[in-house]
Amino acid sequence: MEFLASFFDQYGMLLLDGTVDTLVMTVLSTLFAYVIGVPVGVLLVVTSPNGLRPHKALNTVLGWIVNIGRSIPFIILLVAIIPFTRLVVGTSLGVPGAIVPLVVTAAPFVARMVEQSLEEVDGGLVEAAQSFGASTWQIVSKVYLRESLPSLIRGVSITFVTLFGYSAMAGTVGAGGLGDIAIRYGYQRYQTDVMIAAVILCVVLVQVFQTAGDVLARKIDKRR
């Protein structure tokens, strides 16, 4: 007990700060990744050859952009887009400097997941909506997005957990966070206790968010 008390005395604030930094990075980048990823995912579905408004050129180009975005390893992207990051948030350092590359790497990922969720919607429902005179926009909002909501929410959990992991690498640009603490204290200074504490916090947070997402998705899903 005494050990724990002195440990938290010494490292409590550090770990708390790390937790806050990690959560801010993950939550904000998930949010912005969806702001970009949902419209792109919707466009991919709507403009696909069997979509509501097939558009081969737009669909192909969007597909390329998404694939390129997904194929660049995060650690490289983080450094490679520094000029762009500076342009957007004014700095390439700290939490803001990490959020930009996190969003850039997650948005294409989100677009593909949204695309997949929407593709799972029964084509019969889309046809039924069309038969009642629904416009393309109405079908997107009232059928595609609404019917796939449980699946979309599961996607949010997956994105969140993925970005949670990626945010550990953001220590490279001095963004802090639990991953950064684990690497700096555990790997570079051989302070195994700090590393273990940081890793435990990561595990707990991931469990909490994944479970919350699963429970919510199950609760709102009215299919059997």
Add this chain to the structure above:
Amino acid sequence: MIEIKDLNKVFEGRGGSHHALRDVNLTIEDGDIFGIIGQSGAGKSTLVRCINLLERPTSGSIVIDGKDITDYQGRDLLDLRAGIGMIFQHFSLFQQRTVLQNVMFPLELRKEPKAKREARARELLEAVGMAGYEERYPSELSGGQQQRVAIARALANDPKIMLCDEATSALDTRTTVAILNLLKEINEKLGVTMVVITHSLAVAQKICNRVAVIDYGEVVEEGRTVEVFANPQSSVTRELIEHDTLSAVVDVKKEAE
């Protein structure tokens, strides 16, 4: 009245083109329950989907109440579809919406005030025998109940025409009869013209006053139901009748076992 004139539909695919409908000419009078029968793949669904332009005809025209609708686009197209109800083999109810929300859906599209669409939906559910199920979800209902909800939804916009795509094919015999009776009642009470796709002669015999038999995209026979079945002119119709009697025999045998 629905007039289908020289209708052709060709699907262009990678493996070449498929002539789904060939020079189809049909006239469906107001108040008819018009059966379109044929084997699967004969083009029944494509033909019916041309009436509300879910499929675009390759050539020919569709005239509804004197208006040529074949080239309708934009707002006109959406309004045309809103005026034609449709029900489906697998019901196609929105799984994440309650029964009441499903029936309100077509009215929601037309931006009717909430109170009005709710009152209308409740009235329709009452009419199809589904009062009391408003807050349930489709997954909680049997097939017959789901189809009743789908019928209520199809009636929400007061359509003059209703398209029924194999509406009873996924239902057992008893439920089929109940749904057919409901469709007939709607036809008689509200004067809704019905176009009924079916591969079952029994269904056609039960509710259709006229039928057209189609095979490989062509209308091979058309006329009053009783006459077509009593005196079939084409081999396809005879085949369908034979097949239907056969399946009836098989059913009887199954029950005897």
